[in-house]
Each structure stands twice: as structure tokens, then as C-alpha cells.
Amino acid sequence: MPEYLVRLVQVHESFRKAELQALADVAGIKIDFISYDEDSPFCVVGLPSDNAARTMISRGILSHGIYELWGEGSTYDNLHASVRKRSSEKWSLYHEIPFRFTLDSFRGSRKPADQRGIVDSFSYLGFMGPIRMKEAEVSFKVFEDYDNKASEPKHLYLGRFIGESGRQAKTTYDLKKRHYISTTSMDAELALLTANIALAATGKLFYDPFMGTGGFPIACAHFGALVTGSDIDGRSIRGTGGSARKGQTGKYDVAGNFKQYGTESHYLGAFISDLTNTPLRGLILGSEHGGYLDGIICDPPYGIREGLKVLGPREQLGEVERATHRDRYKEPTYIPPKRPYSFIAMLDDILAFAASTLVENGRLSMWMPTANDDDIELIIPTHPCLEIASVCVQPFNKWSRRLLTYRRLPDSEVSQEALLLAKKEYDKGVKADDLNAFRRKYFEGFKEYQRLQEAARATNDIVPEDTNT
């Protein structure tokens, strides 16, 4: 297979490979990873054709573009030798065409005179066409990869430009310019990335059970999926609570956000519901009807900024109270009681819900927070019908959150015994802290982590920056 160079961005490193794999999957293209390093923005992949490369990268968020690889090497001598060996038969195709030749140095720089010298050293390619910095028909780039503060690059590539990524969507969907957001809206770049990893695409149906102001559905609609969502708080959907922006007046709602981006045809509307008591139909026993959602993406409430609640009274209702609820629930001012819930139980509910509503090979992508002090192996929730597809980590100072992506296995691959064993007894506490270990640690300021660091300092041990990786 021809080799291509992907120019990645050097942020959210652990998401990049998962995104490239997802981009290939959604386009039905086979991708081979030839070289990839978390510390480098250059990734070499094998792809079937230029068209496949162009299609694939066009919706990439964590990349700038893709290039046909003409050569690589650790020094310029090696690079020139590699270019002669790999691509000499292609040179003549570009001899008469208007072209552009530039340099891209990562973590390093070259003076203009040196840049010119580098470009001139490729004169043996024999390009006679006019040089056009704008609207060139073919564009070449020399890539230099430096170590931090190094004076000479450690690796070099020459590539012919094939296609640009879809990274400009990050600016289009920037939260700063969105009319209606809330305190927990997901950053546009990460929301688009999540939609990519969950394989949102034209013709598919996506659902977000904790939609809030609709950040994830908006991202999925950008990639052509039809979307719906729900939230336990109807005010966030209807938007009567006003806007998070200072100085904005009038009614901003989720539908308004879709109008802002011109994707209102992709919005199926939303409803108010609780995931644990969801009104969406699951698998109906004895029926040929399987799942119907192509993807579920969500950022469940962690119980810190947004309370973690499910429907139901805190205490068992007595006869009199039951009667009161029964008499009053039709009144417009009635508010159904809610109680705190266990985060682990909520994650299990999400998995169970996904298992019964996703189509075969449909994806569930959900965010999950973890404290960085856990020295025990991190628990990734599992379900017999779901296979983990990727785990990506976004580290913060004392905690990190990870994006877990699952694939719904076809029924024929699901173990029936494991399915029976999956029933679990949940925590029965009533206070939020009892139910949510992460919340407790967060409000204790991650003391355990600090204790660990102090103990380490005392014994001169080296503490890893991020104990999660």
C-alpha cells in the first residue's frame, strides 16, 4: 500500500490514533499504522489511494492534513537518498506544473536564508513549472521534527500535499461564539472528536441521554448524523432559564443552536427523561426488532458541577405521601422528586441501555472522570454485549477524564452466561458523597494524591507525573 504522512496536532495526544482509526473505519478504508509516536506530530500510515487519504482526513479534527510520503530520513543526506529511492519515477509528473515548496519545522525553526538553502537542495527533482505560493497545483513540504530545545532535527520527511483536515470546524463550533451554552458544555474540539470516534456520519441516528444544551448532538449533526437527546432537566432543552452569556437576552434553546449552524434538519427534537427510567424502548423479547441507535455519545454528570440524580424519593414513601403524589402530579407546578445516585451504578445503567438500543457494531462513547491518586488498576466498566474499542485520556492536574468507546457486539458473539452474571447489586447509600467516590476525592482536594507525593519526596522516590498512563 502507498504510504502517507499525516501531519497531526500536538494536543490531546492519546486521542489521535483512535481518531485516525475511527476516520478510516467510518469511510470503510483499511489503514496500517507504520510509525506513530505520542511525542511527535508526524504519523506514517498505509492507505489504498490518494482518494482514500483525502476522504479520510477531510473530517479529521486532530490533524492538519495528509501528504503522500516521498521520503524520510534522520539527516538531509538520508532524506535525499530516500527521496531518490522511493519516488524518482513520480518526479516527471510534476515537471511542468505550477508548484509550491515549503518547510514545516516542529519545535524548531530555520532562518529564511537556511530555509531557502533547504528548498534549493531539492533542485534535483527538476521542477521547471512556475513557483506559486498561492493556488499552486501541487504543493510539497519538508517536515522537520526536533527534540525539545534541540538545535538539529531528529527526523525529516518530504511529502506531496493530498488533502486538508476538517479542523476548521473547531473554530466554527467554538463555544465562545455559540448562542446557548451552560456551565458544563463540552469544548467544541473534544465534542467533534468524540463524534468522530463514535463514527457519526450521514444517514445515522445518534442519541445523547445527558444532552444539556446539546453540544454532542450538534457535533454529530456536523458530520451528517440525525440526532436526538434527552435530559432530566427540561429547562436546559427549552432554554427558558436564559443564557450563560452576559448581555444576551431573549430565549435561547437547543433548537436555536442547530439553527445557528444551519443543521436544524438534523435535529429530531429532544425530550425530558432520566436514563435510569428511560422511556426509550429496549430489545423486545421474542421480537425480530433489534437496536435502532447507531451511536450514543454522552458526558454523564460527575456529581460536581452538575448533580448526579435519578428519579425517585430519597426515602421510601409512606401511604399518605404516596397519596399526595398521586393527587398532585397533574398540577403544572408539580416537580417529581429526585434522589442522589451512585456514579458506578449510572455507568452500568448507560452500558445496559447501550446494549439494548445500539445496532450491531454501533458505538457508545462516554466520558468518565478519575482521580490521579488511584494506585489500583483503573476500573473500566464492562458489559458482555459491548467490546472496548478505545480509551483516550485527557489529563488535568489532580484528576483526569477519559473517553471510553465501546462497540456493540453482534448477538452471535455475545456470551449468554456472562449476560446472566452481569446483574449487579448497586450501592444503597443516600448521601451524594457515599455514592460517588470521585466526588468525595474531588472535594477533599485529592488529599490522598498529595500524601502520596509527600511520602515520595521524603524517601526521594520519583513520582510519575501522571499515574494513569
Place this chain on the structure above:
Amino acid sequence: MKLLTLNFLTCAIKSCKSSPASFPLHPRDATLEIIESDLNLAFLRNILPRLMWSELCTITRELGLPALPETVPTGEDMVEKKEGEEEVASQTAKDLHRVLLETGIREGGLVCGNCGHEYKVLEGVGNFLLPGHLV
């Protein structure tokens, strides 16, 4: 609430879910609205096999909408292809798009056929939260 979503919604009460009578929810005193949108052939083709067709017909009948075909149309029914021309959406596809993706309930109620509980729809947003005594 677009009529397509009604094809996925049942009663939120757990004990109702096992009863066939809880699906579909029956509209009561419903005010309908039409919001026009772009016809999406890829989506129609994709969603058709996942619909519960006879239940969809029940709802359109209860709402007094034009009758749908008795049997589920296939993906091929969605397009008309004339010799040497591009595929165009068929009348069946246009009708389905109208019913599933442009027609919605603006105000009204949705009633479970098993327990009789009514869920309210206000300004096009259905409320499926259960009162304290039903959780």
C-alpha cells in the same frame, strides 16, 4: 416531538415495559405541527428496517393522518431511477419523510396503553419524568 421519535418511545415505568400494550404510546388531544426539513434518503434507507411498522400505522391512524402502506417499504421503494438519469426520491420517500421527520406533536398527551399514565408534551418537548409514587 417528531413522529419518528414516537416509534422509539414507550412507557417509562419499568413494570410496563414487558407488556406489549405499553407500546406505542397513544396521542391524546394532540396539536400537530409541520416543520419542513431536507429530505435525507440515506437516513430513510437506514432507519426503515428498524421501525416498528404496524405501530407507526396505528399512530398515524389515531392522529387522522393519511394512511401508510400496509407493509414496510423497502430501500428500493425510496428512489425512482429513470434510464440514464440520477436517482430521485420517490413519492413514497417524500410521504414517509413528511410523516416521520416533518410532522410532530406540539402540545398534548401521550398515554400508555397498559397503565394509563399520561405524559405531557409542551412546546414540542415531551416530559417522561415519573411522579414520586410511580418510580
